[in-house]
Amino acid sequence: MADIPVEHGLLVSVIMFSIGLIGLLVRRNIIFMLLSIEIMFNAAGLAFIVGSTRWIQPDGQVMFMFILAMAAAEVAIGLALVLAIYRGFNTLDADRASRMQG
Amino acid sequence: MAIVFYIAAMVAVVSTAMVVTRLNPIHALLYLILSLLSTAVMFYVLGAPFVAALEVIIYAGAIMVVFVFVIMMLNLGEETVRQERVLLKPAMFVLPAILAAILGAELLYLLYYGGRADTGQGVVGPKQVGVSLFTTYLFAVELAAMLLLAGLVGAFHIGRRESERELTDTEGTSEVRRAQPELGRK
Numbered sequence: 001m002a003d004i005p006v007e008h009g010l011l012v013s014v015i016m017f018s019i020g021l022i023g024l025l026v027r028r029n030i031i032f033m034l035l036s037i038e039i040m041f042n043a044a045g046l047a048f049i050v051g052s053t054r055w056i057q058p059d060g061q062v063m064f065m066f067i068l069a070m071a072a073a074e075v076a077i078g079l080a081l082v083l084a085i086y087r088g089f090n091t092l093d094a095d096r097a098s099r100m101q102g
Numbered sequence: 103m104a105i106v107f108y109i110a111a112m113v114a115v116v117s118t119a120m121v122v123t124r125l126n127p128i129h130a131l132l133y134l135i136l137s138l139l140s141t142a143v144m145f146y147v148l149g150a151p152f153v154a155a156l157e158v159i160i161y162a163g164a165i166m167v168v169f170v171f172v173i174m175m176l177n178l179g180e181e182t183v184r185q186e187r188v189l190l191k192p193a194m195f196v197l198p199a200i201l202a203a204i205l206g207a208e209l210l211y212l213l214y215y216g217g218r219a220d221t222g223q224g225v226v227g228p229k230q231v232g233v234s235l236f237t238t239y240l241f242a243v244e245l246a247a248m249l250l251l252a253g254l255v256g257a258f259h260i261g262r263r264e265s266e267r268e269l270t271d272t273e274g275t276s277e278v279r280r281a282q283p284e285l286g287r288k
Contacts, residue, residue: 003223004107007213012111016118016137018206023122025198028189029174029182031127035134035146039118042141042161053148056224058234059150062242065235068160069246069258073253075165079172080260086176086231 016042017043029092030085033080041071103147110143125186127173131166140163150229 020039032078045064052060085097112171124130138161145154236241 014209018202019118022198022202058230061231075251076253076257080257
């Protein structure tokens with residue numbers, strides 16, 4: 001609708017993806033790591049939507065829906081693991097759960 | 103309309119930066135919801151109203167509510183803030199920030215090295231998206247259904263083991279030692 005250069009949309013996407021990557025690398029709390037992954041999904045989705053509007057084709061929006069489905073599945077598994085780790089180790093520190101037997 | 107996009111983009115970037123630096127998980131979650139809502143505004147301005155609605159309903163609505171449930175269930179509060187204050191030193195941001203900045207600079211260089219282009223002027227409505235979804239991408243839709251089923255089964259499996267353990271073992275003694283043989287048994 002609006003007259004926005006593609007670069008500006010992709011710029012926002014790149015910045016948000018980088019922030020999510022920083023968060024994933026810096027934080028040791030598993031909940032914050034999951035939130036950072038969500039940020040990165042969202043940034044990738046934004047890039048898809050920008051591409052979709054550049055060529056006025058629905059394909060990018062379809063891809064965004066698949067990203068949504070993947071994020072939902074990932075959140076379900078990830079939060080179940082968060083609960084399992086919290087019950088097992090009584091902490092959310094990812095470093096404490098770094099040793100796995102078997 | 104363009105100014106709306108830039109304001110929403112600024113809000114999105116700032117609130118995303120706040121998510122990464124907060125100590126309290128609930129505060130981070132609320133900032134993430136704000137970030138998702140401003141992303142939805144960007145989608146709308148770009149001419150994708152259907153996806154903007156999906157972003158609000160599914161992402162900011164459903165997925166984030168699951169996060170809220172889990173954080174409330176774990177009863178994270180002051181204790182986590184204290185723990186995070188120990189874990190999260192400002193110096194820890196330096197190296198990842200430099201690495202991510204290099205990556206971002208590379209992407210921006212590639213972005214501006216090519217030609218310029220404006221986004222299209224049209225709106226891609228729900229009808230076009232639906233037609234494309236159920237003709238061209240029908241197979242991918244079925245794969246997404248399988249993925250969601252796998253997520254459901256996996257979450258049920260991981261969650262069930264924990265609740266059974268809680269029922270059979272009500273004494274809260276030495277949680278770590280009790281957990282490790284079970285992890286090995288998987």
